Amino acid sequence: MEKLRVSDACIGCGLCVAQNEKYFEFNDEGFSKVKQEDVEENDKEELLNIVESCPAQAITIEEEK
Numbered sequence: 001m002e003k004l005r006v007s008d009a010c011i012g013c014g015l016c017v018a019q020n021e022k023y024f025e026f027n028d029e030g031f032s033k034v035k036q037e038d039v040e041e042n043d044k045e046e047l048l049n050i051v052e053s054c055p056a057q058a059i060t061i062e063e064e065k
């Protein structure tokens with residue numbers, strides 16, 4: 001299953017958390033962190049839109065290694 005990742009490039013704009021609270025949440029510093037890393041097939045298209053929208057290109061979806 002593919003895995004959702006947020007890198008430390010995140011600038012804490014809040015967009016991803018605002019758009020999807022199933023997969024994203026804020027950490028104690030106000031940056032985004034992954035709440036659910038397993039990408040469900042039904043959610044993938046929506047997540048790819050969020051990946052595209054992130055101003056810091058901090059979000060990726062990776063094949064599990």
Ligand code: SF4
Binds near residue numbers: 009
């Ligand atoms: S959209 Fe990108 S920069 Fe904004 S909070 Fe999410 S990961 Fe961070």
